[in-house]
Each structure stands twice: as structure tokens, then as C-alpha cells.
Amino acid sequence: MIQLIASDMDGTLLGKKMEVHAENIDAIHYAKEKGVKFVIATGRNYAEAITPLKEAGIECPIISANGAQAFDEAGNELFTIEIDKEIAKQIMNALNHDRVYYEICTQNSVYTNSMAQRVENMAIHVAHQIPHLTFKMAVAMASAQLDELPVTPIASYDELINNPEHKILKFIAFSHDEAEVLGPIRQVIETLDDVVVTSSYPNNIEINHHNAQKGIAVKQLADQLNIPLEQVMTIGDNFNDLSMLAIAGVSFAMGNAEQDVKETAKYITDLNTEGGVGKAIKRAIDENL
Template identity: 30%
Template sequence: MKFKLIALDVDGTLLNDQYVLTERTKQTIQEVHDTGCHIVLCTGRAPASTLPILQELGLEGTMITHNGAATVHADERGQTLVNEFAFPLSEIRPMLDYARREGIHFDVCTPFNMYIERIGEYEKQMYKKFLINPKLVTDVTELELPIVKFTLFAQPEVLDRVQLEWEDQKLYGDLRMIRSGDLFIDVMSAKANKGNALKALAASLEIDANEIMAIGNYYNDLEMMAFAGLGIAVANSPEDVKEAADAITASNNEDGVHEAIVKYCL
């Protein structure tokens, strides 16, 4: 089957461990795009840090950001919010109190902005790596804005403990908590995931799930890979992510996206 849409996770999948898009992968994506295939970046990143990668690919179009919580269309006129799964800040107050008490770094995101209450050198380097420029405020709850994502950033052993405690206490309530990377925990609307966002986008484009190929590397990619007709995990994925995939490609450091597109699309 000729795939009409390719959904690509960014960090750990499309980019290598140096956060570089290789020339070979870029050329392959441009080649398959030229055949009429939609390329959709599906990432935990915000639109502002996803757009430069889309532009580096020489493309414009729709980006699924914040792990599916905000879908944004980008073209020469700017960025337009297509869909969002937002919730009030009041719903994360118990988690905010916990993070402040334990000294764990956090940020809160609207579709287009990120807010933090403090920042150190370690966090500055992380945000720089992901092309993020967060806004520093005294108290995020004073913003009184609906948000799409609440994120913790800490060492894996810290987040392992947080994950166990929050699951045990159901501290996230009716929201959804996911581990989006070794160093990140995201809390979002229960409806927000890459699979639901991709499903909505595919319906608007009149593309069937069987005409979609999705490539990812982590637990936040599972719904997207399950929805697609062909869900592919890169070789650097955790074992249970690879077990859930339909196929395995090379790692992100070995141009796994390039390999998969050549094998299944070109």
C-alpha cells in the first residue's frame, strides 16, 4: 500500500542523540513528500520548538505538539491552532504543591507559551537544547489560563519515585500522566495523546488509518503507533515499545527514519 501520511516523533526518533537532523534523512523525507505524502511531526515539543525542524525539512503543514494536546498548522502566514485538549490550572494544584515542596522543576504550557517559576543552569541548558524560551513568572496559578500540559523535569530516579507516589495517590485526578522521556513526566487531559490527535487529523484529510505509517521511540508514541496502519519503533526504543510495534527500524543514530521510509514507501 502507498502510505498517504507519515507521522514522525522528533526526539529520539527523527533527530539523533545530538539533536541533529541528518542530511540523508532530510533528503529521504523530502523525496517521499514530493510523491504527495503528508509529513506530520508528532512530538512532545511545543510548536515554537517544532517549527524549526519542519522548516529545516523544507516543509510546512500540520504539527501535532505537546504529545497530542495541541495540533497546529504552520505556513507562510504563521501558526494557527487547529485543535487542543486543555484543562484548568486548578486541576494540577496538588501536583504543583508536591513539586514545589520537593524542589522538582516544572513548567506549564498553553498551546503557544511555556511558563516556569524558577530556573537554574541545568534547566537553562535543557531548554536551550529543545529551542525553548520559557516565560518566568512568580506563580503560575495566577495566570488563570487553561493549559495543555504540565511537565516535570528531573533525574530518572527522582521521576521513578514521583511516578509511583502519584499513581498510588492518584494525585493527577482525572488527568493523564505519562512518562514522555527518562527525564520527563507529562500530565495532560485524559483525551490528549498522539493517537487521538492523529486520528482527528486523518479524518480531516480523509485518510484511512491503514494509509498511515507512524514512527516513534517511547511510551508517548504507543497510541500513535497503534492507530497507524503500520507502527514502527526505532531500535533505541524500550523493549516493551518495540514489542508493541508492527516493525522495528534502525536507531535514531543510524537514520532509522530514512531506513523505514525507503523500505516501506520508496
């Protein structure tokens, strides 16, 4: 019997307009009625994750920034795993050398040194989710989403590195030429100590402390709840979900998931736009997977 369900957000729990599908909401409440605990495991920071959940009336623990932080239902911090500042400087040097746009996530916010680049990257994401949109419409939608996805402009990332009050949780770098640009950068960064590089979309790489992975965080939460991994279910769609799909007794890939993700998961569910998370939850409970 499943006792704990961990779900990704973007491309998984959330639909095209970054909303939680009604079928997913119903299934989460159904799971809770059955005594099954539900947790979010996302690449977003806490502030980005909590907004659509509040709108959907979902209260649950949140694993954020790919496992760099975790919070209970009330928003109390459970743990934080930061990147060493000296390693962070080396990561910045690698990213700056190739002049790719990147953002930095701390315990306080996501920071950008170019709001125009931020909007452009969000527009590309929106256009990918809704192919019939013109890019101009995608930019308009991306600009509107800035109110829902808190981001802090900053003149120089050195302000974060040099301020001891800031904990560096994650870097996320973007490029339209993934193989040519991000591939070599990834190879350089992966040689650094105590870092892991994943991806949540084909046009980005995400850099965390090696221990800040969704799979590690889900296992830690399950251990705290005395729930064996055989009774844990995970749901995801992209490469930063692989670690939690690999450890769970029951794992679902979304119908829109990357092929490697589908091959890792034990089961495949419907698209994120068609309530795939809700269908997976009800199937797992009703069929006692």
C-alpha cells in the same frame, strides 16, 4: 498504500545535535512526491518544534505538546486541549510536595522557575545522547541550545494558573531517581480527573489532559483528511509515542527505542542518529507495507 506518516522528533527524527538527518529529509520529500502526507507529533511545543524543521526545509502540520495542540503547514492553530486550572493546581500541589523540578507548557511558551535547573536537565539529556562528553561540555552544549529551544523564566507558576489568558497544556517533571521519586508522584497524579501521564525519557513524566495524546491527535487529523488508520504510519521511540504506534496500520519503533515501544510497534528501523526515520519511510513506501 500509506497516505499519512506521523513522526516523533526527539530520539526519532532528530539526531544528537537536534538536527534532522539528511536521509530523513530526503525520505520526507520522497514521500511527498508520492502523494503521502507527513506530520510531526512531538512532546515539544510549537516554537520548539518549528526551528529544526525550518532549518531542514520541512513544511508540514505539527501536533505539539503530546497532542494538546495542532497546527497546519502555515502555522494556523487547528485545535487546543488544555488542562482545567483546578486540576492544574492539584498537579502543582503534588509536584511541589515532593520538591521536584518541573516546567509548564502553555499555548505561548514553555515556562521555567529555575533556569539553572533547566540547563542541568538539558545537560543530562545531552550527556545521555553523547556518552563520551564530559558533563562540563554537556552543560556548555545545553546552554547553547537554550537559544534554539525557547523558554520563558517566571518567578512563580501561580502567575500562569491565575491568568485566564494562559492555557495550561502540559507539565513535565524531572528527577534523576525516577522509580523512587517520580513513581509515587505519578501514582498520585493519575488519580486526578481527565489527566494522562506519559514519559519521553527515563528521567521525566509528562502530564496532559486525557484527550491530549498523540494517538488521539493523529486519528483526528487522519479523520479530517478521510484517511483510514490502516493507511497511517507512525514512528517513535518513547512512551509518549505508544498511543500513536498502537492505532496505526503501520508503526515503526526506532532502533534506539525503549523495549516496550519496540514490542508495541510492528516494525523496527535504524537508530535516530543513522537516519532511521528515512529508512522506515522508504521501506514502507517501496514495499507497500
